[in-house]
Amino acid sequence: MRRSPKTRTRLFVGHRAKLSELATRHRLPMVADQRTFVAAGGLAAYGVNRSALSRRWAYYVDKILKGAKPADLPIELPTTFELVINLKTAKALGLEIPPTLLARADEVIE
Numbered sequence: 478m479r480r481s482p483k484t485r486t487r488l489f490v491g492h493r494a495k496l497s498e499l500a501t502r503h504r505l506p507m508v509a510d511q512r513t514f515v516a517a518g519g520l521a522a523y524g525v526n527r528s529a530l531s532r533r534w535a536y537y538v539d540k541i542l543k544g545a546k547p548a549d550l551p552i553e554l555p556t557t558f559e560l561v562i563n564l565k566t567a568k569a570l571g572l573e574i575p576p577t578l579l580a581r582a583d584e585v586i587e
Contacts, residue, residue: 493517501569512561515586520570522561526583529557559583 489496490513497518500507507514510524533553541547563586567574579585 490514493519497566501566504570506566506570506572512559512584515561515563515566518563518566520563520566520572522559524558525555526557526559530555561586 490511493509493514494517497507497514500520501518506521507519509515509519509522511527512522512524515522537547537550540550560582561584562574562579562582564574564579565587
């Protein structure tokens with residue numbers, strides 16, 4: 478049985494702590510698109526800033542509730558991305574993160 482991409486995503490997010498633990502145990506640097514994976518022990522994440530995206534969704538919902546036709550609203554692509562790095566995991570993997578990359582990170586978990 479094939480699962481939808483949305484179901485697969487929930488499957489991975491639901492098991493992020495176990496995935497992070499297995500990746501670290503087997504010395505595999507896990508990079509994801511969501512900061513929750515880094516908070517659970519993954520090495521790094523680079524992806525859409527979900528809180529900024531949620532604010533844009535609220536903007537569209539507000540417009541629609543005020544009578545705008547969804548078909549008349551412009552399509553927007555995400556414009557805000559975030560880089561999160563877990564230094565504790567990097568140390569456990571024996572990796573040194575370059576200072577230039579750390580300087581560009583939006584968040585560094587120590």
